[in-house]
Amino acid sequence: MREAATVPTPSLLTRRAVLARLGAVAAAVAAGCTPVRYALRLYPPAFDDDRDVRDQTLRAFVLAAVPSADPGDPHLTRAFDDRLFPFVRYRNFFAADLCGRADRLFGESRFDRLDRREQAKVIANGLAADGVTRRLYAGAVFLAQVSVLGGIYAPDGAVPPLGFEGTYQFRGLDAITYPDPGRFLAAARTTNGNPP
Amino acid sequence: MRTIDTDVLVVGSGFGAAAVARRLAEAGAAVTLVEKGPRVGPGDFRQTQDPRYITRYLKGVSGDHLHLTFAEALGGGSGFYEMVSLRAPSLAFDQVDGVGRRLWPATLNRQALDPWYDLAERELGVNQIPESEVPKSGLVFSLLLRQLGYSCERARYAVRNCLGSGFCITGCIYGAKQSLHLNYLPGAEAAGAIVECDREVVAVVPIRDVPPRDGPLGRVPHRYLVETRSRAGAAPVRYRARIVVLGGGTVGTAALLLRSRTHLPRLSPHVGRNLAVNGGVKVVGLLADGLPDGDMFAGRSHPGMISYEFLESHRLTLSAVKALPLQIVTAARLRLDGDDEHAWWGEDHAKLMARFRNRALAIASFGLTPPGGEVRLDRAGRVTVSLDPTPALQGHLRGARQLIEQILTRNRCRVLRADWIDRSGVPHEGTFLSTAHQTGTARMADRREDGVTDPAGEVFGYPGLFVSDGAAIPTSLAVNTSLTILANAERIAAAILARHGLAHRELVA
Numbered sequence: 208m209r210e211a212a213t214v215p216t217p218s219l220l221t222r223r224a225v226l227a228r229l230g231a232v233a234a235a236v237a238a239g240c241t242p243v244r245y246a247l248r249l250y251p252p253a254f255d256d257d258r259d260v261r262d263q264t265l266r267a268f269v270l271a272a273v274p275s276a277d278p279g280d281p282h283l284t285r286a287f288d289d290r291l292f293p294f295v296r297y298r299n300f301f302a303a304d305l306c307g308r309a310d311r312l313f314g315e316s317r318f319d320r321l322d323r324r325e326q327a328k329v330i331a332n333g334l335a336a337d338g339v340t341r342r343l344y345a346g347a348v349f350l351a352q353v354s355v356l357g358g359i360y361a362p363d364g365a366v367p368p369l370g371f372e373g374t375y376q377f378r379g380l381d382a383i384t385y386p387d388p389g390r391f392l393a394a395a396r397t398t399n400g401n402p403p
Numbered sequence: 404m405r406t407i408d409t410d411v412l413v414v415g416s417g418f419g420a421a422a423v424a425r426r427l428a429e430a431g432a433a434v435t436l437v438e439k440g441p442r443v444g445p446g447d448f449r450q451t452q453d454p455r456y457i458t459r460y461l462k463g464v465s466g467d468h469l470h471l472t473f474a475e476a477l478g479g480g481s482g483f484y485e486m487v488s489l490r491a492p493s494l495a496f497d498q499v500d501g502v503g504r505r506l507w508p509a510t511l512n513r514q515a516l517d518p519w520y521d522l523a524e525r526e527l528g529v530n531q532i533p534e535s536e537v538p539k540s541g542l543v544f545s546l547l548l549r550q551l552g553y554s555c556e557r558a559r560y561a562v563r564n565c566l567g568s569g570f571c572i573t574g575c576i577y578g579a580k581q582s583l584h585l586n587y588l589p590g591a592e593a594a595g596a597i598v599e600c601d602r603e604v605v606a607v608v609p610i611r612d613v614p615p616r617d618g619p620l621g622r623v624p625h626r627y628l629v630e631t632r633s634r635a636g637a638a639p640v641r642y643r644a645r646i647v648v649l650g651g652g653t654v655g656t657a658a659l660l661l662r663s664r665t666h667l668p669r670l671s672p673h674v675g676r677n678l679a680v681n682g683g684v685k686v687v688g689l690l691a692d693g694l695p696d697g698d699m700f701a702g703r704s705h706p707g708m709i710s711y712e713f714l715e716s717h718r719l720t721l722s723a724v725k726a727l728p729l730q731i732v733t734a735a736r737l738r739l740d741g742d743d744e745h746a747w748w749g750e751d752h753a754k755l756m757a758r759f760r761n762r763a764l765a766i767a768s769f770g771l772t773p774p775g776g777e778v779r780l781d782r783a784g785r786v787t788v789s790l791d792p793t794p795a796l797q798g799h800l801r802g803a804r805q806l807i808e809q810i811l812t813r814n815r816c817r818v819l820r821a822d823w824i825d826r827s828g829v830p831h832e833g834t835f836l837s838t839a840h841q842t843g844t845a846r847m848a849d850r851r852e853d854g855v856t857d858p859a860g861e862v863f864g865y866p867g868l869f870v871s872d873g874a875a876i877p878t879s880l881a882v883n884t885s886l887t888i889l890a891n892a893e894r895i896a897a898a899i900l901a902r903h904g905l906a907h908r909e910l911v912a
Contacts, residue, residue: 271749272748272749273748273752273753274750274753275753275757291455293827327745327749327750330748331745334745342827342829345827345828346827346828346829348748348828349732349824349827349828349829350828351748352732352748352828353729353732353733356728356731356732356756357452357728357729357732357733358452358728358729359453359454359729360453361452364450364451364452364453366728368753368756368757369700369728369731369756369757369759369760370700370760370761371700371728372700374450374451374570375450375566375568375569375570377566380535380536380567382701383536383538383567383698383702384536384537384539384542384701384702385539385542385695388534388535388537388542389534390546391537391542391543391545391546391695392534392537392542392545392549392555392557393545393546393548393553393554393555393710394549394554394555395554395555395557396554396556396711396712397556397711399531399559400489400532400556400559400709401489401490402489402490402491402492402493402711402720402881402882403492403493403711403714
């Protein structure tokens with residue numbers, strides 16, 4: 208059995224170095240140019256070597272960012288592995304940064320071991336950091352929302368947290384409208400709906 | 404490279420292209436229609452939020468202060484639009500430029516377009532939504548206006564036997580929405596038009612000194628070479644055409660003309676400029692206690708109601724907005740005004756979103772905003788867009804927002820804070836508009852000094868080269884643009900036929 212209980216904390220210096228490099232080439236981040244990819248390797252190797260730690264970190268992150276997500280959803284962190292989204296390149300670095308902040312704020316180097324309130328504070332801390340980090344955290348929250356609340360991996364497109372059933376269920380007009388539309392309709396200016 | 408002769412080469416297959424292809428084919432011309440996107444139809448559509456499916460057909464381009472969405476697929480936007488089919492208000496045709504000159508050609512106004520609107524509506528089966536089918540969100544929107552003494556109309560749609568599945572924008576799998584796949588395109592093919600998909604036009608090149616030859620269009624020479632490349636691995640093909648009709652959309656047509664400029668030196672400098680976008684705002688409110696539930700997800704994609712109450716006073720129309728969940732989360736960070744700045748995620752956001760389906764109401768404005776945008780090519784030949792956020796435009800948007808917020812708050816609704824975001828989830832700063840209602844980049848005008856084509860859609864200086872899509876429409880319309888583009892394309896087709904002594908089958912009938 209592997210020992211992966213404790214993740215080495217990224218040193219502040221290293222993190223700063225990473226962010227400095229990121230800041231210098233921020234304009235190229237979207238294009239994923241080589242210097243950025245190189246810079247993003249400057250984080251603890253645990254997140255490359257131990258996929259379980261990374262996945263548990265990201266899983267905890269998604270549940271903290273989108274608390275209405277179903278913990279049993281098999282697609283909970285799939286967006287972070289999906290090459291459709293550029294974030295996949297920053298996934299390991301992001302997971303490492305979550306743990307680094309968890310350690311600095313709460314003395315716990317595993318983000319997923321914090322309680323939900325503490326996890327939220329870690330995320331808020333990232334969102335209040337320098338510009339590049341803020342953008343990284345905003346992108347991660349956005350991706351979590353797209354994944355969970357956008358229903359992009361649900362086979363039927365359903366989004367239970369929003370009460371969206373996904374593909375049409377043939378419930379008829381009663382489910383679409385009210386039986387007494389006259390109660391709602393304002394006076395019409397036109398005879399056929401076209402503007403004058 | 405293989406060269407194929409055709410009487411008419413139509414670029415694109417959307418509202419601006421399909422009508423011209425059909426009418427000219429029906430009149431006996433050899434018509435080839437070239438579509439950049441894939442062949443798709445009701446049998447291929449899906450009810451899904453899978454971004455891989457959506458981005459296969461819907462494309463976007465972002466730039467300074469502006470994002471434009473457009474379709475690349477057979478049928479153009481008709482497969483993926485909300486099927487709202489409204490005539491442009493008379494006021495739209497009376498818009499003027501900075502020195503008071505009318506932006507539309509002198510002969511074009513609502514009255515002149517009405518016969519073509521009639522024809523387009525017949526072909527698409529456009530009808531006003533019955534009272535009994537108006538979605539709940541539309542009814543609640545109407546109620547808010549009614550309680551303030553304002554008017555509101557049931558909107559008009561190109562649909563037959565609508566089930567209200569709510570997936571109009573991913574393509575109607577039931578064939579209820581009257582996309583061009585069900586009328587104009589099969590009509591064109593039945594009349595002999597050849598439809599080539601996955602084929603992109605890369606340049607339009609005039610041919611000099613070609614002697615006239617007899618054909619269905621009379622003694623007209625082959626005047627243009629149209630170079631294409633396959634996007635599906637087939638060989639490039641060059642078409643030699645007597646008439647070329649550009650109908651690849653406001654962005655696509657501008658880009659093609661700009662790429663062809665070295666071959667078309669007499670093109671107006673207006674190509675790509677004068678982009679109009681129906682500038683507007685969206686405001687989301689939380690319904691007051693006591694108001695009936697709306698429903699963000701039930702019923703057709705467009706919630707059925709539109710108000711013309713503020714056309715004269717504010718130069719805009721208002722309508723409610725529905726959206727699929729993916730559209731909601733990719734559009735804006737939402738939180739209650741006054742809540743913590745982080746309330747766009749986490750527990751507070753979850754609570755808000757749990758109420759969103761039934762208690763949120765989104766209202767949008769479409770304005771008669773000036774044509775202040777531009778489509779350009781960068782050094783690598785890629786399309787870029789931009790919008791000039793003039794004080795006048797910002798004033799219009801501010802007024803629209805205040806108006807909608809007043810409608811909500813006077814009905815005791817709470818206004819939600821919506822920070823509109825880019826593709827990476829980061830809020831836009833300053834003025835930023837996102838639309839699929841772009842027009843004007845090769846606008847019609849009475850003189851070359853004012854536009855790209857004459858009132859019949861023929862490019863100034865290039866006989867036989869026409870623009871028939873949204874690019875030709877000179878202004879914002881304050882309503883969805885599809886029906887006006889289609890009506891204008893019908894008019895342009897009739898003008899081409901008349902010039903060549905050919906009969907328009909529908910008009911003869």
